Amino acid sequence: MSETVATIVGLTGVIVAVTDEVPRVLAVRQVGDGNGGDALPCGPFDPERQRTLDSGLRRLVAEQAGLDLRYVEQLYTFGDRGRDPYERMGGPRLLSVAYLALTQEQPVRGSGDARWRDWYGYLPWEEWRFGRPPSIDDPIRPALSRWIEEAADAAERRDREERVGICFGLGAAPWDPVRTLERYELLYEVALVGEALRDRDGSTATTATASPLPGTTMALDNRRILATALGRLRGKLAYRPLVFDLLPGEFTLFRLQRVVEALSGQRLHKQNFRRTLAASALVEPTGRVQSEGRGRPAELFRFRRAVLRAKPTAGVAMPTLRPAP
Amino acid sequence: MSETVATIVGLTGVIVAVTDEVPRVLAVRQVGDGNGGDALPCGPFDPERQRTLDSGLRRLVAEQAGLDLRYVEQLYTFGDRGRDPYERMGGPRLLSVAYLALTQEQPVRGSGDARWRDWYGYLPWEEWRFGRPPSIDDPIRPALSRWIEEAADAAERRDREERVGICFGLGAAPWDPVRTLERYELLYEVALVGEALRDRDGSTATTATASPLPGTTMALDNRRILATALGRLRGKLAYRPLVFDLLPGEFTLFRLQRVVEALSGQRLHKQNFRRTLAASALVEPTGRVQSEGRGRPAELFRFRRAVLRAKPTAGVAMPTLRPAP
DNA sequence: CACAATTATGCTCTTCGCGAGCATAATTAG
DNA sequence: CTAATTATGCTCGCGAAGAGCATAATTGTG
Numbered sequence: 001m002s003e004t005v006a007t008i009v010g011l012t013g014v015i016v017a018v019t020d021e022v023p024r025v026l027a028v029r030q031v032g033d034g035n036g037g038d039a040l041p042c043g044p045f046d047p048e049r050q051r052t053l054d055s056g057l058r059r060l061v062a063e064q065a066g067l068d069l070r071y072v073e074q075l076y077t078f079g080d081r082g083r084d085p086y087e088r089m090g091g092p093r094l095l096s097v098a099y100l101a102l103t104q105e106q107p108v109r110g111s112g113d114a115r116w117r118d119w120y121g122y123l124p125w126e127e128w129r130f131g132r133p134p135s136i137d138d139p140i141r142p143a144l145s146r147w148i149e150e151a152a153d154a155a156e157r158r159d160r161e162e163r164v165g166i167c168f169g170l171g172a173a174p175w176d177p178v179r180t181l182e183r184y185e186l187l188y189e190v191a192l193v194g195e196a197l198r199d200r201d202g203s204t205a206t207t208a209t210a211s212p213l214p215g216t217t218m219a220l221d222n223r224r225i226l227a228t229a230l231g232r233l234r235g236k237l238a239y240r241p242l243v244f245d246l247l248p249g250e251f252t253l254f255r256l257q258r259v260v261e262a263l264s265g266q267r268l269h270k271q272n273f274r275r276t277l278a279a280s281a282l283v284e285p286t287g288r289v290q291s292e293g294r295g296r297p298a299e300l301f302r303f304r305r306a307v308l309r310a311k312p313t314a315g316v317a318m319p320t321l322r323p324a325p
Numbered sequence: 326m327s328e329t330v331a332t333i334v335g336l337t338g339v340i341v342a343v344t345d346e347v348p349r350v351l352a353v354r355q356v357g358d359g360n361g362g363d364a365l366p367c368g369p370f371d372p373e374r375q376r377t378l379d380s381g382l383r384r385l386v387a388e389q390a391g392l393d394l395r396y397v398e399q400l401y402t403f404g405d406r407g408r409d410p411y412e413r414m415g416g417p418r419l420l421s422v423a424y425l426a427l428t429q430e431q432p433v434r435g436s437g438d439a440r441w442r443d444w445y446g447y448l449p450w451e452e453w454r455f456g457r458p459p460s461i462d463d464p465i466r467p468a469l470s471r472w473i474e475e476a477a478d479a480a481e482r483r484d485r486e487e488r489v490g491i492c493f494g495l496g497a498a499p500w501d502p503v504r505t506l507e508r509y510e511l512l513y514e515v516a517l518v519g520e521a522l523r524d525r526d527g528s529t530a531t532t533a534t535a536s537p538l539p540g541t542t543m544a545l546d547n548r549r550i551l552a553t554a555l556g557r558l559r560g561k562l563a564y565r566p567l568v569f570d571l572l573p574g575e576f577t578l579f580r581l582q583r584v585v586e587a588l589s590g591q592r593l594h595k596q597n598f599r600r601t602l603a604a605s606a607l608v609e610p611t612g613r614v615q616s617e618g619r620g621r622p623a624e625l626f627r628f629r630r631a632v633l634r635a636k637p638t639a640g641v642a643m644p645t646l647r648p649a650p
Numbered sequence: 651c652a653c654a655a656t657t658a659t660g661c662t663c664t665t666c667g668c669g670a671g672c673a674t675a676a677t678t679a680g
Numbered sequence: 681c682t683a684a685t686t687a688t689g690c691t692c693g694c695g696a697a698g699a700g701c702a703t704a705a706t707t708g709t710g
Binding site: 594596597600601604616619620621622642644 | 696697698699700704705706707708
């Protein structure tokens with residue numbers, strides 16, 4: 001029960017919106033560290049003003065970007081030693097309670113310099129909508145192969161092979177959109193992300209790569225938090241009606257599908273998507289139609305809240321699709 | 326960036342084991358509060374000694390109960406104002422990072438007075454293996470009905486009905502074993518758990534109930550943490566091979582089923598459970614058999630790690646069963 | 651020893667979710 | 681009018697899962 005002052009508690013938010021079929025997260029220019037990279041909106045947890053962690057996060061985002069959030073969910077609390085460079089210089093330990101929040105994209109109004117950024121700009125290997133991400137074939141796969149070769153013994157080699165196979169769907173297992181965190185952590189371990197080099201201080205590239213490291217580097221372990229958030233969101237889409245917090249009150253089924261595709265990072269089978277949706281009774285037609293340029297106008301739908309009463313798991317299905325030939 | 330000292334960070338663990346088909350959690354006699362109730366093992370987070378939150382939790386449990394844990398997973402961070410009685414008397418805000426941990430039941434060796442307790446002793450309404458829990462019909466259902474009646478207007482009434490229906494499967498929705506937290510929070514709101522009365526200080530029973538309140542009261546919001554853990558565990562059983570961390574290296578399929586049933590709180594269809602398990606290639610026969618008293622001896626199996634390489638989601642199926650007539 | 655009770659295990663029947671693809675309807679651009 | 685484009689309906693087939701019957705291998709008892 002010693003007065004352990006050497007811990008600072010902070011709140012960090014992954015604020016998500018989808019526009020133009022691009023999933024975006026709110027990012028601020030990093031202030032402290034001098035490298036000018038991106039960072040997630042964050043701030044100290046203030047027990048005086050904040051009744052709950054959730055409300056603290058809401059207030060934080062309201063102040064920094066003038067946004068109101070439609071959905072807020074606690075993600076994870078990060079507290080590993082050394083995640084904060086200040087700590088390595090003798091500062092206090094930083095504990096960050098990370099949150100996932102959803103909203104419609106709205107202009108940023110706050111005092112800070114918060115901007116909407118393409119989520120996949122930070123995690124490009126997660127984007128499979130336009131085919132296999134190039135970064136997987138070029139820097140990632142060969143580096144992982146080398147890493148497997150460098151194993152000390154046969155057992156470690158087998159473990160590494162297994163891990164690579166599971167994470168990137170290179171073995172028997174298919175690509176699993178939810179394993180975002182496992183992938184990021186593997187890439188970090190293999191020093192395929194800038195943070196790994198930075199955190200090793202020397203900045204010595206253990207893994208010599210011809211191509212640049214994939215994805216934009218972020219402050220602290222913020223990219224790990226982004227990966228955590230993406231995995232959580234992808235996983236929950238299928239059994240909780242979260243998408244509707246990213247959409248306006250009325251929307252076409254196609255737009256709904258596009259948002260789901262944007263988040264899951266893969267294309268979905270259109271007819272099956274609609275059939276499953278109809279069967280789930282998750283949406284209901286408003287009776288109005290929307291004509292978007294060419295083609296037959298689409299019917300407008302709205303989220304049907306009443307469905308929560310009847311179904312235990314109410315989420316959108318993700319009918320997978322073979323990769324385009 | 327003011328030196329906010331008014332926050333204390335603690336670690337709390339839900340340590341789970343299953344023996345004799347009873348799911349148990351580790352509980353200590355509460356020291357401080359005088360009411361002598363049960364509490365979860367917990368301790369301050371010490372940034373000097375603990376490199377990560379996970380290892381901190383492991384160390385804590387090792388010290389308090391002499392247990393080594395086979396699986397550790399962060400659950401949630403609790404930080405609401407007023408969850409700690411000391412805080413209400415002007416003390417610092419208590420932030421608790423809660424963990425779920427699995428192990429085989431082993432004798433408690435530690436310095437503390439930790440004991441294994443029946444999980445359902447704290448959450449009796451979650452136990453459906455022996456039919457509908459009596460507490461649902463007696464104190465819970467009538468109290469919830471009254472609560473619905475007390476709604477201020479029609480809209481609130483509808484909301485309450487919907488919530489009750491979803492939580493307890495009383496409406497169109499079936500009982501969902503995973504919604505443990507929602508249920509606990511509803512019961513708390515309706516003052517059907519002792520903590521609600523205690524936290525309102527006056528201890529005035531708003532909800533007059535003939536029967537005693539269901540489940541053993543715990544310190545702070547520890548029962549909320551228990552409910553969170555149970556829900557998480559139930560949800561993960563189906564897609565992660567967690568059960569095997571509760572079982573010895575070799576086990577019969579029936580024992581495996583019994584453990585899953587104990588945790589999910591419901592009976593499973595035996596033949597289908599085995600068929601699904603066989604199809605999943607999650608276990609492999611050891612070639613040996615075990616004769617347990619009467620009846621045909623059962624074959625012994627072991628967990629087949631290699632399955633992780635091939636399948637993205639490797640968990641035990643939960644073939645539901647109609648309630649016994 | 652024969653038989654009942656008990657537990658393990660194999661197999662079938664049926665329904666339903668879902669991947670896949672064909673066909674048709676309703677628009678707009680030229 | 682026609683082609684292109686998008687929306688939408690329907691079917692086929694496979695495999696997973698709910699439900700239940702049948703059989704095998706034990707133990708304990710009359």
